[in-house]
Amino acid sequence: xxxxxxxxxxxxxxxxxxxxxxxxxxxFPVFYLVFLYFVFFWAAQASSWNMxxxxxxxxxxxxxxxxxxxxxxxxxxxxxxDFNFLASLPLAGVTAAxxxxxxxxxxFRLRKLRGELFALLTLAVALVIAAVVRNVDIIDGxxxxxxxxxxxxxxxxxxxxxxxxxxxxxxxxxVFVAYAIQHSRLGQGLFAIRDDEAVAEGLGVPTFRYKMxxxxxxxxxxxxxxxxxxxxxxxxxxxxxxxxxxxxxxxLMSILGGRRHWLGPVIGAAIIHTLSDRFSSARLExxxxxxxxxLLIVMILFVREGIFARLQRRVWFSLALFAGVLAVQVLGGIxxxxxxxxAIAMLALxxxxxxxxxxxxxxxxxxxxxx
Amino acid sequence: MQLIGQALISxxxxxxLYGTLAIGLTLTWGMLxxxxxxxxxxxxxxxxxxxxLSTTFGMNPFLTxxxxxxxxxxxxxxxxxxxxxxxxxxxxxxxxxxxxFIILESLMQWFWTADHLIxxxxxxxxxxxxxxxxxxxxxxxxxxSFLAAVLIxxxxxxxxHRTYTGKALRALAQDREIAGxxxxxxxxxxxxxSGLAAAYAAVAGAFIGMIYGVTxxxxxxxxxxxxxxxxxxxxxxxxxxxxAGMIIGVTNHVTSAVSDAxxxxxxxxxxxILALLLKPEGLFARRSSE
Numbered sequence: 001x002x003x004x005x006x007x008x009x010x011x012x013x014x015x016x017x018x019x020x021x022x023x024x025x026x027x028f029p030v031f032y033l034v035f036l037y038f039v040f041f042w043a044a045q046a047s048s049w050n051m052x053x054x055x056x057x058x059x060x061x062x063x064x065x066x067x068x069x070x071x072x073x074x075x076x077x078x079x080x081x082d083f084n085f086l087a088s089l090p091l092a093g094v095t096a097a098x099x100x101x102x103x104x105x106x107x108f109r110l111r112k113l114r115g116e117l118f119a120l121l122t123l124a125v126a127l128v129i130a131a132v133v134r135n136v137d138i139i140d141g142x143x144x145x146x147x148x149x150x151x152x153x154x155x156x157x158x159x160x161x162x163x164x165x166x167x168x169x170x171x172x173x174x175v176f177v178a179y180a181i182q183h184s185r186l187g188q189g190l191f192a193i194r195d196d197e198a199v200a201e202g203l204g205v206p207t208f209r210y211k212m213x214x215x216x217x218x219x220x221x222x223x224x225x226x227x228x229x230x231x232x233x234x235x236x237x238x239x240x241x242x243x244x245x246x247x248x249x250x251x252l253m254s255i256l257g258g259r260r261h262w263l264g265p266v267i268g269a270a271i272i273h274t275l276s277d278r279f280s281s282a283r284l285e286x287x288x289x290x291x292x293x294x295l296l297i298v299m300i301l302f303v304r305e306g307i308f309a310r311l312q313r314r315v316w317f318s319l320a321l322f323a324g325v326l327a328v329q330v331l332g333g334i335x336x337x338x339x340x341x342x343a344i345a346m347l348a349l350x351x352x353x354x355x356x357x358x359x360x361x362x363x364x365x366x367x368x369x370x371x
Numbered sequence: 372m373q374l375i376g377q378a379l380i381s382x383x384x385x386x387x388l389y390g391t392l393a394i395g396l397t398l399t400w401g402m403l404x405x406x407x408x409x410x411x412x413x414x415x416x417x418x419x420x421x422x423x424l425s426t427t428f429g430m431n432p433f434l435t436x437x438x439x440x441x442x443x444x445x446x447x448x449x450x451x452x453x454x455x456x457x458x459x460x461x462x463x464x465x466x467x468x469x470x471x472f473i474i475l476e477s478l479m480q481w482f483w484t485a486d487h488l489i490x491x492x493x494x495x496x497x498x499x500x501x502x503x504x505x506x507x508x509x510x511x512x513x514x515x516s517f518l519a520a521v522l523i524x525x526x527x528x529x530x531x532h533r534t535y536t537g538k539a540l541r542a543l544a545q546d547r548e549i550a551g552x553x554x555x556x557x558x559x560x561x562x563x564x565s566g567l568a569a570a571y572a573a574v575a576g577a578f579i580g581m582i583y584g585v586t587x588x589x590x591x592x593x594x595x596x597x598x599x600x601x602x603x604x605x606x607x608x609x610x611x612x613x614x615a616g617m618i619i620g621v622t623n624h625v626t627s628a629v630s631d632a633x634x635x636x637x638x639x640x641x642x643x644i645l646a647l648l649l650k651p652e653g654l655f656a657r658r659s660s661e
Contacts, residue, residue: 059462106644120464120598121647127595128640135633225375244591248473255466285482293473300466301457 014174020161033164035277035339040164040171041229042253042273046265047171047178048221049250052214054259055187055192062103062122064246065129066096066219068096070226072133075145075236080138086153089166089227096223097216104215108208123247130242147230166228174221178262181214190214200235202241252292255299258306267308271346278343298354307353314353317364322349377507379621384513386620387520388582390613391575393538393600394527395568401607402544403561404461405454408468409595411590412475413569415577417443418585419483425494432495433515439573447569448562455558472590480587489584496580516578523571524613531609535561544607595636595646596623601644605653614655619644653660 011351020033023036049063070092077083077091103125107118133140156162181187189210192200201207228235250265257268272292279288303310311318325345328334334341392414399405417439424435450468460469492498499514501508531537540560542550551557566586579585579593600619604611619639626638646654 059465106648110647115603120602122597124599124640124643128637131633131636135631248469251466251469286477289477290474293470293477296470296473297467300470301459302462304463 005183006176009172009176009179013168017165018169020157020164030160032339033160037160037167037232038277039270039273040167041225041232042249042269043266044167044171044174044221044225045246046250046253046257046269047174048218048261050254050259051178051221051264051328052218053251054254054264055181055190055194056184056214058211059119060122061119061247061251062125063222063250064242064244065122065126066222067127067226067229067238067246068102068129068133068241069096069099069164070223071230071233071236071241072139072145073223074227074230075147076139078150078235079145079147080228085150085231089224091319092227092230093220093224096226097160097220099125100215101212104212108211108215109274126242126247130238133242140236140238142238144235146235146240148234150231152231163228163232167225170221170225170228174225175262177217177265178265181217182262186210186213248292249273254306256307256368258308260305261308264308266367268306269310270349274339274343274346278340302356303354307350310353310357313357314360318349321352322346325349373506374628375625378624380507380509381513382621383617384510384517384618384620385624387517388513388575388578388616389597389612390602391516391520391523391571391578391618392597393436393604393612393616394524394609395571396597397601397604397606397608397612398527399451399565400567400601402540402564403454405450405451405459405464405565406461406468407450407568408465408594409450409471409475410468410568410572411594413443413446414572414576414579414593415585415587415590416475416479417573418580419476419479419488419591420586421577421580422483422488422490425490429494432490432577436574436577439577440570443573443576444566444570447572448566451562451565452568455561476587476590483585483587485587487586490581494644495581501661514580516575516582519574519578520613520616523574524609527567527609536563539581540564541607550563571618596639599639603646603654605656608653608655611653611655618654 016036019036023030023033035068045063045067046211048066049060052058053060073092074085074088077088078085103122106119134142152159152162154162156165181190189200189205189207192203192205193207193210197207233240239336251274253268254265255268256272257266258264276288276292279285279291299306322345325348329341330338392621396407397412399407399410419430420439420442421435424430424438425432430438449473454464454467458574480630490498497511499510500512501510502514503509529537531541539550539555542553542555543557543560579589583589594618600612603618604613604615619642622638622642623635626635650656
């Protein structure tokens, strides 16, 4: 890693951080800030999941547990113990990381739990945590925790600006750590574990330690981002926090974007959130689920590497297509909202990325396939 | 004592239903390397069909199985055909069936709404009727589902250990290439097994529809406990699944009886994790099986 990467992340952060200020000057709807907050939230969650699953190959269905523990740590500290909201966020991350370490300690010792059993066990952890939270009165006890009256850090601006800025910070931090891991010794070790754990161990990779480290980091960010999200949810309840949505979405986003690169989950998060936001605003929730399920199947069967890898090979074509479809809509005045137009351009982009490399090469002859 | 005795009976009876659902799952996972999350959607779908057939056409809920079992058998065969056609491996099957699970859930919600549907008492007169054995109540429907489970696991064990197809399947599960060299037709056996698993899901679904009623989200509610049963019983072990079903059923119900019903999932997974730590190859596996 060199000094350019942190600077680039800082630059992106400053640019995006200027948006609320720009909004006051240009007076565009606050909806865009909320929308982007959700993109940040999902980018952080998907990146956190991908550090563990994409890098080490241990498939987790338990993102909901770590996210949920973050949500409830903040909710409990702030609501029941009058804790400062900002101070509760790192604690939310630490609690989730401790849970992760506990799970990892039990699970990673067993050779048999490599692979599919790990996936199911993480799912079970989520359900156990949900059962505990529902039954322990000091946390929830089945009544839900209202957070509407909680004092929030007002020096960051109004409610949605504050959420936007904090969401941006957490997302950038998470993605940066994902980037840093990928380019570190830890990342190389994890990739070796994913490719063949027995061989990696034979070559001297400390597999147990590496897996524990990455699990703790992954859970920390899941909890941190969950802690902030508690304020966005406003009324925290077991059914909505621990439902299948979070694990489902992070899996889908990472698989769509690509699990071998830190940018994959971020791209996946942006696309999936935009699409599902458009579907639900068009009151097509039911279609949303069906399309997401189908997309998951199609991606697994035909584009296992994710779209980011293909995007890299067809960079100019893809950018031109995306810009072209967007420009036609904006200039032609089709549709009324920019986000809808972007969503349609994204769909067009995904459709062309589904074209296999061989066909693409025959059509355009320009795909650079690295050997 | 009365309470615990009753909990034991309910636990054993529901354990049968757990076993029925788990056998299909454990066989396709252990023998075909397919982790079929949509197994649960199949069961709930069968539950809805049972509801619909008995409500619309006035069919006896037990007789609806004559329709749902063959129908789901075909669905299972189709699923395995799809996996073969696209060369889906174990890991991919988990995600593909997860996608299918989501699709089926929203289709069921769209068609039958999110309401809890249960067959009316006129169509389902046995609901809530119990035999009395001394001080203990034995609900008839639950007893029927338990007997069905005994029948199914017995049938499966006979099939696997006494028939050619079953022996072929076990050979395939141990080493596909060697078995193929001895002339075992993988495709045919796999299609049959997958169909059978889905047919078992149909039986379980019919009982779920009769005893508990169905909602689209019921599939996800059954998932954790059934996976606990599968893992506890050991993969591809029909008897293990049946016995583990009863162990989990009994621990669940006894926990609910002596403490809080909310603690039941916690105890279930403590049992599961302990079993994994102490005997990771499945509770009923003979060590010399490899």
